[in-house]
Amino acid sequence: xxxxxxxxxxxxxxxxxxxxxxxxxxxxxxxxxxxxxxxxxxxxxxxxxxxxxxxxxxxxxxxxxxxxxxxxxxxxxxxxxxxxxxxxxxxxxxxxxxxxxxxxxxxxxxxxxxxxxxxxxxxxxxxxxxxxxxxxxxxxxxxxxxxxxxxxxxxxxxxxxxxxxxxxxxxxxxxxxxxxxxxxxxxxxxxxxxxxxxxxxxxxxxxxxxxxxxxxxxxxxxxxxxxxxxxxxxxxxxxxxxxxxxxxxxxxxxxxxxxxxxxxxxxxxxxxxxxxxxxxxxxxxxxxxxxxxxxxxxxxxxxxxxxxxxxxxxxxxxxxxxxxxxxxxxxxxxxxxxxxxxxxxxxxxxxxxxxxxxxxxxxxxxxxxxxxxxxxxxxxxxxxxxxxxxxxxxxxxxxxxxxxxxxxxxxxxxxxxxxxxxxxxxxxxxxxxxxxxxxxxxxxxxxxxxxxxxxxxxxxxxxxxxxxxxxxxxxxxxxxxxxxxxxxxxxxxxxxxxxxxxxxxxxxxxxxxxxxxxxxxxxxxxxxxxxxxxxx
Amino acid sequence: xxxxxxxxxxxxxxxxxxxxxxxxxxxxxxxxxxxxxxxxxxxxxxxxxxxxxxxxxxxxxxxxxxxxx
Numbered sequence: 001x002x003x004x005x006x007x008x009x010x011x012x013x014x015x016x017x018x019x020x021x022x023x024x025x026x027x028x029x030x031x032x033x034x035x036x037x038x039x040x041x042x043x044x045x046x047x048x049x050x051x052x053x054x055x056x057x058x059x060x061x062x063x064x065x066x067x068x069x070x071x072x073x074x075x076x077x078x079x080x081x082x083x084x085x086x087x088x089x090x091x092x093x094x095x096x097x098x099x100x101x102x103x104x105x106x107x108x109x110x111x112x113x114x115x116x117x118x119x120x121x122x123x124x125x126x127x128x129x130x131x132x133x134x135x136x137x138x139x140x141x142x143x144x145x146x147x148x149x150x151x152x153x154x155x156x157x158x159x160x161x162x163x164x165x166x167x168x169x170x171x172x173x174x175x176x177x178x179x180x181x182x183x184x185x186x187x188x189x190x191x192x193x194x195x196x197x198x199x200x201x202x203x204x205x206x207x208x209x210x211x212x213x214x215x216x217x218x219x220x221x222x223x224x225x226x227x228x229x230x231x232x233x234x235x236x237x238x239x240x241x242x243x244x245x246x247x248x249x250x251x252x253x254x255x256x257x258x259x260x261x262x263x264x265x266x267x268x269x270x271x272x273x274x275x276x277x278x279x280x281x282x283x284x285x286x287x288x289x290x291x292x293x294x295x296x297x298x299x300x301x302x303x304x305x306x307x308x309x310x311x312x313x314x315x316x317x318x319x320x321x322x323x324x325x326x327x328x329x330x331x332x333x334x335x336x337x338x339x340x341x342x343x344x345x346x347x348x349x350x351x352x353x354x355x356x357x358x359x360x361x362x363x364x365x366x367x368x369x370x371x372x373x374x375x376x377x378x379x380x381x382x383x384x385x386x387x388x389x390x391x392x393x394x395x396x397x398x399x400x401x402x403x404x405x406x407x408x409x410x411x412x413x414x415x416x417x418x419x420x421x422x423x424x425x426x427x428x429x430x431x432x433x434x435x436x437x438x439x440x441x442x443x444x445x446x447x448x449x450x451x452x453x454x455x456x457x458x459x460x461x462x463x464x465x466x467x468x469x470x471x472x473x474x475x476x477x478x479x480x481x482x483x484x485x486x487x488x489x490x491x492x493x494x495x496x497x498x499x500x501x502x503x504x505x506x507x508x509x510x511x512x513x514x515x516x517x518x519x520x521x522x523x524x525x526x527x528x529x530x531x532x533x534x535x536x
Numbered sequence: 537x538x539x540x541x542x543x544x545x546x547x548x549x550x551x552x553x554x555x556x557x558x559x560x561x562x563x564x565x566x567x568x569x570x571x572x573x574x575x576x577x578x579x580x581x582x583x584x585x586x587x588x589x590x591x592x593x594x595x596x597x598x599x600x601x602x603x604x605x
Contacts, residue, residue, distance in 0.1 A: 084586050085563030088593045092556035095597060096548055217578030238572075239582055245566045253564060276605070283597035289590045297583070519546040 010332025022179030036372035040184035058192030063148030063342035073299030122509025131360035140405035155319035274522035433497030441490025
């Protein structure tokens, strides 16, 4: 432990500074009253372009991404690079979608994607399904942020086995829970700034300093190619082969479609001040993708530097690389960047999950007419419960289980696309058709994931998201992203169901929105203006 | 540029929006970039071209944002 002392001191100091900021954030852009979901859960819906950029960036590019994407390249090569095309195509796709969601949420004071479904399709059942999907998909994602911190703690030698060794992780999360409880969305918005400065600093240094020490980029790619050639696995290598190209493309597209369906992405978007802020951010956010591409290549640098993961945990390769090649004090900064990088998304995700519970379960089924203060109170407590759940998940259950669940999370959140994303453009679907589609897509997705084996980790089920087409009876070795096929099933059933329910004249829910609600902007009248006084 | 007549409803429709198709389509065409040569600064084509697509994405979304403001 003593050899890591400098790293630990730098890490702890930066961590404490940031935690302090989290508590102070409650006073930042101080509202008259923090006790409403608009203020606690959406920061007053008042964030301008800069804060939104840092907030959404900090939200989407998480510590887990920074640790797991290079680990993917380290293990499988080119297939792991899908994260780059994925984050390129997501912004042009959602460019026109998110401004419509912002507008309708502004007019109707909506807080969650399930709120929108409730107003649009007049169906509490469909809204409940969307809310539960969101919560289930988000929970393991929060747990994964802890894996990011844990990878760093392991490398510094302060985490191992036994109960006491988990103490640093527990302390980190208790601090996180406390300031999220107090400051709401303002805390991650303020901390995201520090997180990004640290991450950009570390990565800029890493991509100049490490290749110089390892003998240049040609050397790094050469070493990676040599490693993959030596392994028996058929689908690794620094290029794709004919069998995994379809998987690469469908995974990138499916993940891009899923990204802004996650409740925490929606929270970041709804917290912005007006449509212009969102549009501007959709063109500025890809700057993070550049960073992600460079971070991904850390995986090859780790191969070239001869890094071996701690135990079987490949997520430790990046921290190990920093530990081996950087001077101690800078490795400490790099570790702090990863650790703080975990706090921002974990806070936003727990707020988003809490809002879903409050708005679409508590308000719908427990207390029909809560006051603003009651709503905020329920969300605050739920955000604590969500975080405790995430910690228990990591401590009590094999972390691999969280990774499997997160994989499932991407597939299931995609099943809300017809009601949320397509629902923003057309009211053609029948509410019961959408419910039938959700059930079919969900069933198909989980069944497919169950049938994916991974020989490398000795998993017979849930071994990855690459579903072999051979299992459908096709004579090919090609694989496809399971979520993509599941979405296709969902859409087909939703269309057929809609036609059927229309033909049978089954009653559809009322649409509470009007066409002009989807293009409303800051300053346009709201339906519940009275209720929102103080937030504009 | 979309300038609004008084009384006319705001609309998101614009021919410029078609430009958004380019950064969605390019990264999905693996035949464009799934090769080692030509290399750039030691990076195989697979890596540098996909990184270049990020710039295409930024360029297209920025143009659409500016022209539909």
